[in-house]
Amino acid sequence: MMLPMASLIRREYLRWIRAPTWVISGLMSPILYLLLFGQAFNLGKLLPPGTPASALSQVLSGAPNYFSYFAVGMVAFASVTAAMFSGTGIIFDKQLGILQRILSTPISRRSVFLSSLVFRGMLTLIPAFLVVGFALLLADVPGVAGLTVSSGVTVLDSVQFLAAALVLSVAFTALFLSFGFAAQRIESYFGVVTILQLPILLTSNAMYPTSIMPTWLQYLVGFNPISLAVNIMRMSLFGTAGYPYSAGIYFAGLLAWAVLFVGLALLLASRALRTNPAASPTGSALSQAIAE
Amino acid sequence: MTVGAGNPRTSAEGGHDVVIDVDNLRMIYPAPKPGALPTVAVDGVSFQVGRGEIFGFLGPNGAGKTTTISILTTLLQPTAGHARVEGIDVGTRPNDVRRKLGLVFQRSTADEELTGRENMAIQAGLYGHSGTSVDRRVTELLVQMDLGSVGDRLVKTYSGGMRRRLELAVGMVHDPKLLFLDEPTLGLDPQGRAGFWRYIRTLRGSEGVTVFMTTHYLDEADQLCDRIAVIDRGKIVATGTPKELKDGIGGDTLEVAVAPGAADLSPLLTPMPGVKAVSRREDSYRVKCTNGEQLIPKVVLAAEQAGISVRGVTVAKPTLDEVFLELTGHAYREEGESPKEDRSGGNGGGSDQGRRP
Numbered sequence: 055m056m057l058p059m060a061s062l063i064r065r066e067y068l069r070w071i072r073a074p075t076w077v078i079s080g081l082m083s084p085i086l087y088l089l090l091f092g093q094a095f096n097l098g099k100l101l102p103p104g105t106p107a108s109a110l111s112q113v114l115s116g117a118p119n120y121f122s123y124f125a126v127g128m129v130a131f132a133s134v135t136a137a138m139f140s141g142t143g144i145i146f147d148k149q150l151g152i153l154q155r156i157l158s159t160p161i162s163r164r165s166v167f168l169s170s171l172v173f174r175g176m177l178t179l180i181p182a183f184l185v186v187g188f189a190l191l192l193a194d195v196p197g198v199a200g201l202t203v204s205s206g207v208t209v210l211d212s213v214q215f216l217a218a219a220l221v222l223s224v225a226f227t228a229l230f231l232s233f234g235f236a237a238q239r240i241e242s243y244f245g246v247v248t249i250l251q252l253p254i255l256l257t258s259n260a261m262y263p264t265s266i267m268p269t270w271l272q273y274l275v276g277f278n279p280i281s282l283a284v285n286i287m288r289m290s291l292f293g294t295a296g297y298p299y300s301a302g303i304y305f306a307g308l309l310a311w312a313v314l315f316v317g318l319a320l321l322l323a324s325r326a327l328r329t330n331p332a333a334s335p336t337g338s339a340l341s342q343a344i345a346e
Numbered sequence: 347m348t349v350g351a352g353n354p355r356t357s358a359e360g361g362h363d364v365v366i367d368v369d370n371l372r373m374i375y376p377a378p379k380p381g382a383l384p385t386v387a388v389d390g391v392s393f394q395v396g397r398g399e400i401f402g403f404l405g406p407n408g409a410g411k412t413t414t415i416s417i418l419t420t421l422l423q424p425t426a427g428h429a430r431v432e433g434i435d436v437g438t439r440p441n442d443v444r445r446k447l448g449l450v451f452q453r454s455t456a457d458e459e460l461t462g463r464e465n466m467a468i469q470a471g472l473y474g475h476s477g478t479s480v481d482r483r484v485t486e487l488l489v490q491m492d493l494g495s496v497g498d499r500l501v502k503t504y505s506g507g508m509r510r511r512l513e514l515a516v517g518m519v520h521d522p523k524l525l526f527l528d529e530p531t532l533g534l535d536p537q538g539r540a541g542f543w544r545y546i547r548t549l550r551g552s553e554g555v556t557v558f559m560t561t562h563y564l565d566e567a568d569q570l571c572d573r574i575a576v577i578d579r580g581k582i583v584a585t586g587t588p589k590e591l592k593d594g595i596g597g598d599t600l601e602v603a604v605a606p607g608a609a610d611l612s613p614l615l616t617p618m619p620g621v622k623a624v625s626r627r628e629d630s631y632r633v634k635c636t637n638g639e640q641l642i643p644k645v646v647l648a649a650e651q652a653g654i655s656v657r658g659v660t661v662a663k664p665t666l667d668e669v670f671l672e673l674t675g676h677a678y679r680e681e682g683e684s685p686k687e688d689r690s691g692g693n694g695g696g697s698d699q700g701r702r703p
């Protein structure tokens with residue numbers, strides 16, 4: 055039963071490739087962050103002159119400089135930000151009646167959701183890759199900070215990096231996709247996204263080290279799926295020194311979030327795809343009251 | 347009330363071959379907000395459609411046509427009642443039903459950013475079909491629908507008529523033997539409608555496809571459909587062939603115009619053989635009768651003898667318009683006269699026709 059899913063993925067792909075706005079929305083913000091924020095907000099300069107590089111590196115969990123530390127955070131930041139748009143397509147499909155047409159065919163309801171998850175999940179990885187590539191390039195530009203990784207990065211480390219990025223993408227794509235299935239209008243969707251956006255992004259260690267935060271915030275940040283993924287990614291590139299837990303523990307935590315979000319999304323999506331006013335509890339109670 | 351034959355035609359083997367079997371279907375939409383009234387969209391509807399029939403569901407806007415078609419195509423669970431498609435219950439085995447049918451929605455559901463050909467190929471994929479056989483089918487349908495030259499253009503560049511035809515092509519791409527069409531000719535010009543009727547007849551003829559279609563065009567129901575169910579305010583008021591329905595309401599109408607100020611002709615008309623009812627509007631009379639043509643000379647003669655000068659007589663064969671008026675007690679409202687359809691559910695429990703006791 056892969057063909058129906060492949061058809062829906064092809065449909066989303068064709069729509070995406072013909073609507074080039076994603077280039078601007080997907081690329082601009084991470085690049086601006088890297089070029090402006092990452093260059094200006096150089097924590098290393100705040101330390102008194104003469105402080106040994108190792109002291110800074112310790113604060114930055116092994117990263118050689120602040121920009122490198124920050125760039126890995128931006129990888130997660132970029133994919134989560136991109137995931138926030140995942141639910142928009144399904145709302146338009148609903149409003150245009152396209153979803154109704156799809157639902158009148160024998161494709162399973164779960165496949166409708168999963169095909170969106172697969173395609174949108176892949177899409178959110180694109181800005182993540184672009185951030186990595188761009189940050190690495192900056193290292194070769196004189197006078198600009200760039201991403202420098204430790205010399206001992208193995209293939210296995212890279213796989214670990216990719217796996218963390220992928221699971222993070224899938225988790226947040228599922229979450230925002232489920233809001234799209236539940237919402238009737240684009241305004242209410244972005245209402246929810248706006249409420250969640252800053253708390254999700256700011257309670258993470260994407261931009262600054264946990265050690266400079268108050269303890270209560272450190273707890274919050276520690277559980278944030280973005281932090282968990284970023285920990286794994288930084289461990290892959292800068293080494294594991296200074297972390298209280300192993301990458302495996304962080305990965306387990308990240309997977310738990312992903313399972314939770316995908317589960318929630320499956321629930322919300324299957325509820326929304328029933329497309330049946332009489333099936334809602336209030337609906338059937340009312341109909342019964344009328345019938346009597 | 348049922349007029350005419352309520353059953354589908356019998357198949358060649360002599361037995362009933364029922365493709366759609368609907369039994370006492372009800373659909374009540376819950377009130378959109380507390381305090382508002384729920385909408386009774388379908389109110390105890392029963393009918394059967396036989397194999398190879400073009401069955402028309404005729405009714406004004408808001409009558410409950412789309413709701414019925416949504417239930418039959420598994421998109422909506424009815425509040426009560428049963429429906430079977432090819433013997434399969436739509437409520438309990440929706441996925442088996444979906445495999446059997448093709449559906450064309452009232453509004454355009456094609457993907458604007460894709461070409462016509464891509465839309466069709468993707469729809470075929472949703473049914474599990476792919477490969478060169480699909481390519482062939484797509485090309486064949488595009489040509490049949492007169493879309494051969496625009497198949498590779500994005501749908502957003504299509505005209506209204508092209509979109510309608512593409513909808514039909516998309517609904518047909520997996521070669522269903524049962525087609526549900528919700529107001530398929532809405533917005534088509536007369537030429538486009540004639541072409542569509544031709545195509546539907548061919549389909550039924552050459553491929554034996556059964557067609558269930560809704561329409562609010564009386565002439566379309568009259569000319570295209572083998573049998574019609576007339577639906578009004580959620581209830582079927584009559585089922586039968588167009589001819590049966592028209593005959594059922596008692597034949598012809600004679601319009602007799604007399605000179606202004608002439609004496610009353612009604613007492614002379616009423617006792618005439620075959621006359622069922624006479625109504626007068628100033629200087630003209632409407633005579634309901636079974637035998638319009640035979641009555642004309644008698645009317646003229648009787649009027650002359652009474653010294654009433656007859657200005658003209660016309661005989662009108664019954665139309666579905668009159669059938670509708672007769673059965674429902676209110677005139678049929680064509681598009682434009684009825685309030686705009688409101689799908690947002692914002693108009694409380696009220697239907698388009700104010701469905702209230």
Ligand SMILES: Nc1ncnc2c1ncn2[C@@H]1O[C@H](COP(=O)(O)OP(=O)(O)O)[C@@H](O)[C@H]1O
Binds near residue numbers: 385406688689696699
């Ligand atoms: N989703 C819905 N929620 C509430 N009421 C609806 C909904 N869809 C249709 N209705 C109401 O049900 C009645 C029948 O609508 P519909 O089946 O669309 O009629 P038709 O297709 O004959 O124009 C109308 O009064 C309409 O306002």
Ligand SMILES: [Mg+2]
Binds near residue numbers: 412413528
């Ligand atoms: Mg309708």
